[in-house]
Amino acid sequence: MLKAFIMISLKPNSMGNLIKSVKDFPGVKRILTLTGEWDVCVEFEGEEPKDLYEFHTRMDELVGLIENTVTSVVMKEFEP
Structure with a gap:
């Protein structure tokens, strides 16, 4: 299972x-x-x-939902 932490400045x-x-x-x-x-x-x-592409697509959709509330975003991925 893939895991990511999305760090956000609001x-x-x-x-x-x-x-x-x-x-x-x-x-x-x-x-x-x-x-x-x-x-x-x-x-x-x-x-x-x-696959990894699907995971990134969902993360990009999530960031797209919040783009009007953030000043910066960093995504860090981890594989357990």
């Missing part, structure tokens, strides 16, 4: 909109608030994707 007053947008998105396991350089970390897992 625009001011956009935390509520971000959470509404991603909480029910397929593959989102946890939404963590952070302090420091990044405001939020979204833990994302592949639901047994057929």
